[in-house]
Amino acid sequence: MWPDMRFCELLGLDHPVIQAPMAGTSGPALAAAVSNAGGLGSLGCATLPPQRLRDEMRALAERTNRPVNLNFFCHAEPKMDADRHAALMDALAPHYAASGVAPPEGAPSAPFAPFGAAHLDYLLEQPPAVASFHFGLPDAAAIAALKGRGCRILSSATTVAEARWLAERGADAIIAQGWEAGGHRGVFLDPAHDAQIGLFALLPQVVDAVDVPVIAAGGVADGRGIAAAFALGAAGVQIGTAFLTAPEATPKPHHANAARAGTDDSTRISSAVSGRPARAHRTPWLDAMARVEPAPFPLMYHYTAPLQAADADRHHFSLYGQTAALAPEGPAEVRFRLLIEDAARAMT
Ligand SMILES: Cc1cc2nc3c(=O)[nH]c(=O)nc-3n(C[C@H](O)[C@H](O)[C@H](O)COP(=O)(O)O)c2cc1C
Known part of the structure; x- marks a missing residue:
């Protein structure tokens, strides 16, 4: 059913749909539900202290033996005068x-600290199918070590220049993140002059600029959005907001209420x-x-x-993002299935 199978084939997925990593809200229960349903579940690990990271990796391994994605931040160490x-x-x-x-x-x-030696050691001990990053990538030695252990590398681009930068440094797939996306923008090359590109404009230009599979993120929350992403050249989609209110997600109550009422x-x-x-x-x-x-x-x-x-x-x-009102109801596995069925209808 999928017009582009490269991302599925890269990871052995049934469906090229990533449940977006959401630090603080996407733990093992959510990630395992999506991976077990045939997509790529993601743990948002960026704000976890190292010991919690090990516990969450263990909890995830107990729930699924399907491919999973562990996600970290690569921000610069902050300085404040x-x-x-x-x-x-x-x-x-x-x-x-x-x-x-x-x-x-x-x-x-x-x-919390940016991705560093402690995180890398844990990942090398128990390598996930995918290590993904926001705000750039770790250094070349870390990328080489992860790839040496079989990890595929993903990161987000908000411009064509960022996508090229990631591809040149070994990203196996690139997430084109539109301005619509909920949560932090992955912008990293020139955050002070953010071009604020929407997904419809960004995605085909990133697809034209790099050879690796491109994953569409930002405002995708139903079959129409998934079909549109594939029509624009995507090889997969990454969806956050539509999973944020699933019972397996762990936002604080006010966060879940805001997202549920979101328009x-x-x-x-x-x-x-x-x-x-x-x-x-x-x-x-x-x-x-x-x-x-x-x-x-x-x-x-x-x-x-x-x-x-x-x-x-x-x-x-x-x-959260601009599509809260489109989010399907029910547990993550049900939401995932509804998204796939809806996409199949929209693509025929
Ligand atoms: C609550 C929330 C937290 C997020 N945290 C992360 C994160 O930790 N790492 C990351 O790479 N992306 C994070 N994102 C961004 C997502 O990866 C993705 O780009 C976005 O959810 C896609 O747009 P959508 O929300 O419209 O589906 C977060 C998004 C949300 C909604």
């Missing part, structure tokens, strides 16, 4: 006061939550923060964590 810290504390003071929380104390520290226009791209652009539920707080320079990713969490903990319903801090 005292002036920027002081300006941010001033800008946020009214928000802490309005929420009745004490401002965070001390120098900001990152809540086409209820999100905005903002760096206010984490320090990097991400598509999140729009709130007055997000609008107010458009005028404030955030701390570099992921140090911004140091400043937003007290607000998030104290006032989740008002501030939301909920990442």
Whole structure:
């Protein structure tokens, strides 16, 4: 049924559909359900401390022996100077006061590290079918070591230049991530001048620019979207928002509520939550923060964590995409099956 089987053949999948890695919300139960249904389930590992990573890998291995994807972030180590810290504390003071929380104390520290030696050791011990990355790739030695153990390498591109960069460094498939996508944008070559390209424009140009299979991500949530992606040259799709509200996913309650009520226009791209652009539920707080320079990713969490903990319903801090209203109902396996059946109808 699939017009392009390259991605299925690369990994031995029945269907070229990836459940997107979603750090903090896509754990072993969700990933295993999708992999067991014939797609590629993904663990969002980027924010896990190393010991938790090992536990989640074990829990996933107990649930499935099908191909799985483990996903990490490749951001630069953040640096923050005292002036920027002081300006941010001033800008946020009214928000802490309005929420009745004490401002965070001390120098900001990152809540998690970029992909590094500890992560690599775990992956080499127990290599998954796919190691995928957001915000670029790890260094050439890490890529070579992972490939030497049979891992396929994936990463997201938001421009043609990023896709070429990834292909030149050994990516086995490239995720073309449109502006529609929920969660963090994978933009990494020039985030300060984000071109904000939508999937319909980006996908065919990435397909023309690289030889490896291209996976479409951003705003794909039903059979029509899947069929459109294949018509534009995709060899697979990566879907996040449509799985975010499945019972196996683990978003916080306010996050799940926001995504369930989400409509086409209820999100905005903002760096206010984490320090990097991400598509999140729009709130007055997000609008107010458009005028404030955030701390570099992921140090911004140091400043937003007290607000998030104290006032989740008002501030939301909920990442999801523009297709929440299209998401199918039911457990992940049912959603997956509905997507495949719907795609089959749309492609005939
Ligand atoms: C809640 C949420 C968290 C996400 N976290 C990650 C992540 O940890 N790593 C990653 O590569 N992509 C992440 N993404 C982006 C997805 O990989 C994908 O690009 C996006 O979900 C596709 O768009 P859609 O949400 O419209 O389906 C996240 C998306 C969402 C909705």
